[in-house]
Amino acid sequence: MKYSNLGKTGIAVSRLCFGTLTIGPLQARLSLEEGASLLVEAFDNGINFFDTAEIYLNYDYIRNAFKGVNPKPVVATKSYAYKASTMEQSLSRALKEMALEVIDIFLLHEQESEKTIRGHYEALEYLIRAKEKGYVRAVGISCHTVSAVEGALKYPEIEIIHPLFNRRGIGIRDGTPRQMLEAVEKAVERDIGIYAMKPLGGGHLIQEAEKALQFVLSQNSIHSVAVGMQSREELLFNQAIFSGSPVPEDVRTGLQHKSRRIVVQDWCRGCGECTQHCPQGALTVAKDKAVVNGDLCIFCGYCGRYCDELCIKIF
Numbered sequence: 001m002k003y004s005n006l007g008k009t010g011i012a013v014s015r016l017c018f019g020t021l022t023i024g025p026l027q028a029r030l031s032l033e034e035g036a037s038l039l040v041e042a043f044d045n046g047i048n049f050f051d052t053a054e055i056y057l058n059y060d061y062i063r064n065a066f067k068g069v070n071p072k073p074v075v076a077t078k079s080y081a082y083k084a085s086t087m088e089q090s091l092s093r094a095l096k097e098m099a100l101e102v103i104d105i106f107l108l109h110e111q112e113s114e115k116t117i118r119g120h121y122e123a124l125e126y127l128i129r130a131k132e133k134g135y136v137r138a139v140g141i142s143c144h145t146v147s148a149v150e151g152a153l154k155y156p157e158i159e160i161i162h163p164l165f166n167r168r169g170i171g172i173r174d175g176t177p178r179q180m181l182e183a184v185e186k187a188v189e190r191d192i193g194i195y196a197m198k199p200l201g202g203g204h205l206i207q208e209a210e211k212a213l214q215f216v217l218s219q220n221s222i223h224s225v226a227v228g229m230q231s232r233e234e235l236l237f238n239q240a241i242f243s244g245s246p247v248p249e250d251v252r253t254g255l256q257h258k259s260r261r262i263v264v265q266d267w268c269r270g271c272g273e274c275t276q277h278c279p280q281g282a283l284t285v286a287k288d289k290a291v292v293n294g295d296l297c298i299f300c301g302y303c304g305r306y307c308d309e310l311c312i313k314i315f
């Protein structure tokens, strides 16, 4: 496994970051034991960087995986909080539920522009104070837009950016991969640490996974790449690519027919709540039922969390 420094933070991470959204209740719904053991196997194989978020509802997997481990791996999490009081709750929940004494990286979740960062500034200030007290090591933002990366450059406090990036630009809401890369390069010039997300477009690029991962890996301005994994085969496949080793044939064959899909169950009553929370604008209600636009959906699973009827499932 190869490692890099995340900008000026002093945090050294494996270039392959384990994106944990995929193991938890919003996606694969692995049992606590199965999920934690996949994380442990990744850690034992040299992956020292794990990305989560409050919305993923999977802090218990991380706690179970790393409870006896010292030193702990690098853990990044994120919250939608925009006030100091709610960010305080988010930080306290993350520390408690993952049984950590410090959160290495705490991000404002899914920022869209300079304006949204400004709107969350009270929460960012809270994180900076928490950093001074030793509860957080580095702060930043995650985003699906070029505008947010550019907006972050106006805030010297931001040390990490976690942007969506893949070779086809799937999920980048306001630009092309080239434009995203240009914005990221400006951030790197300012010593900001970059770890990208969704190199496989949330699953759309699974059939060209090797090429898609190589493309993101070949960008010098991207220090690490969070890849969502939910099985041992996916872990071994990604490890091989990121280590520059050949992918074992049985692993390649096992993944050949893999694809992600989203299903809205028949009992959807068309209330529309889920449509309010899709970051991609991929959900509408038609004929009293939620409908997913397959071209826009990036299989993030966020919508499922807002459906009281548990109608939305990602497989």
Ligand code: SF4
Pocket: 264, 267, 268, 269, 270, 271, 272, 273, 274, 275, 285, 289, 290, 306, 307, 308, 309, 310, 311, 312
């Ligand atoms: S999927 Fe759930 S939240 Fe969305 S419209 Fe149907 S019932 Fe409402």
Ligand code: SF4
Pocket: 262, 277, 278, 279, 280, 281, 282, 283, 292, 296, 297, 298, 299, 300, 301, 302, 303, 304
């Ligand atoms: S429809 Fe659901 S899974 Fe797809 S992008 Fe929107 S929130 Fe994510």
